[in-house]
Amino acid sequence: MKCPRCGREYKEIIPPFCICGQELEITYEYSNVDVKKWRRRIPGVWRYRELLPKVKKIISLREGGTPLIKARISEKLGVEVYIKDETRNPTGSFRDRLATVAISYGLPYASNGFIVASDGNAAASVAAYSARAGKEAFVVVPRKVDKGKLIQMIAFGARILRYGESVDDAIYYAREVAKLNGLYNVTPEDNIIGLEGQKTIAFELWEEIEPTHIIVPTGSGSYLYSIYKGFKELVEIGAIEDIPRLIAVQVDRCNPIAAEILGITKECRETKALGLFVKNPLMKSKAVRAIRDSNGTAVVVEESEIDSGEKLLANEGIFAELSSAVVMPALLKLVESGIIERGDKVVLVVTGSGLKTGEGGREKFSIGGTKLEILKILREKEMYAYEIWKALGKPLKYQAVHQHIKELIELGLIEEAYRVGKRIYYKLTEKGARLVENL
Structure with missing residues (x-):
């Protein structure tokens, strides 16, 4: 689109305001719109x-x-x-309406992935739709964010960056991260698409x-x-x-x-x-x-x-x-x-x-206690069960370690790395590494 005041063209990122100060708004050929066509389509945004x-x-x-x-x-x-x-x-949340258009439009420009600054809902939405698109999602959220939304971001595999006390701080930080890493910024305060x-x-x-x-x-x-x-x-x-x-x-x-x-x-x-x-x-x-x-x-x-x-x-x-x-x-x-x-x-x-905003999904995605300790141990190097048990260094039955390992495998957080004789060495999966990083 072109700025109506100075004529500057915008295509990839369309900010709320042109650099000349003019407010920007996306327009269409309204005379060509036939609303009768809408009623013949399935409900949803793309109707x-x-x-x-x-x-x-x-x-x-x-x-x-x-x-x-x-x-x-x-x-x-x-x-x-x-x-x-x-x-x-x-x-x-309503932010899925934003995400479907922003991710679809930004796909040709997002070779390195997407980024959004959000208090939670937009971050969860962008994480989901980026996953659907097969692209990396970076989400910048304030230090205090609703737990349920954070769980969603983790589940969708987003890279979570905690910054600032409110979304205001996160917006400026996301802007800089986008520039430095070549990410497509879908934060609505920077891109109205x-x-x-x-x-x-x-x-x-x-x-x-x-x-x-x-x-x-x-x-x-x-x-x-x-x-x-x-x-x-x-x-x-x-x-x-x-x-x-x-x-x-x-x-x-x-x-x-x-x-x-x-x-x-x-x-x-x-x-x-x-x-x-x-x-x-x-x-x-x-x-x-x-x-x-x-x-x-x-x-x-x-x-x-x-x-x-x-x-x-x-x-x-x-x-x-x-x-x-x-x-x-x-x-x-x-x-x-x-x-x-x-x-x-x-x-x-x-x-x-x-x-x-509550504890929804905590049992499935919130990993704490011994399981988190095992993930942190495996972040340092690959180990077999006995080594993990020794590294934990606390009164815990050896059989209990095997049970934790089994459950972490079921959650897709660790996997077999290789075998030496009867010993099975374990390593973090990409999902497991991301979870430790986020937590």
Whole structure:
């Protein structure tokens, strides 16, 4: 694409802003879009291919096409409330929409692999889709990240780089690592190509109910902006006349976008909703414009209200991560204040699964104690069982070491290196070496 101000061309990486300062936005031949074709295709992100970047090969795990569920709380509030359940995406979050487009588009440029800076969801998604593409994934995450998301990254074989206190720090570090190692950077704050995948939620909502209000958990602001862009394109092709009101939800401990909209004091402290802990969102100007252009607003939820939001969503049959749970208390505030009223069609976007923030999968992928010690020993050199037992240097039956070795082989973390007589020497597999490195 070309910058509309200075004419500079971008192809491989498309940043949010041109070097001349002009905001960049990917556009299409809107006059050629026939929405009737969409309805003849299977649900999912690539159903809307006319409004997505052209790619040579699609890397997909059947993302998108997530359920829209009528909420039981509608009866109590007297308002039509629907839940867009993005937890049903392949890795359990909305970022799979980003990953399928970013990885598919970046494949010709990713000879050395992909990199993304993330608080967790995007890292897990990029790890999964890179694995699907047969490419290496490097993920830069803050020092504090939800355990379930970290487990996913490890399971998909990503190289994990821990850096900084928040995703803000990780973004700058990933940028430098990408340059030094020739990696294709799909971090949305540096490359907006993946946002084209995220916008497809707008097309799905239009096909299903044409909402009046959409309530979105907001950290970096990229998803809210993506939804706005999707609806703006629906206006462009003549499918709708007005964009739904977009409502950003942030927490009182970290509220930079809400502070701009509401004119309140900006706070940038850590919150237990880690996905919303973005101190200086680089997509802030785009998110603010999306809110204002849609006649939307922002809501600040108190830290103490997040758990109640999780329970209210659980009552609807949806287990949401804490960063998503904020939509429920936000809804109650909006109804109470009269911003949402009878006759409105409201969508709550649940961006990620609660399984990603807890201990999900720990028994299978979290290796500790004696097994981790054995992996560390084998990192130094290949050994047979008796040598491993001696190297452990603790009161442990020899037979127990054999059992640990058997289980580590079943997990694909060690394998036979060679034999000398009856002695079997073991070594780390690539997966085992990566696990020790990550842990």
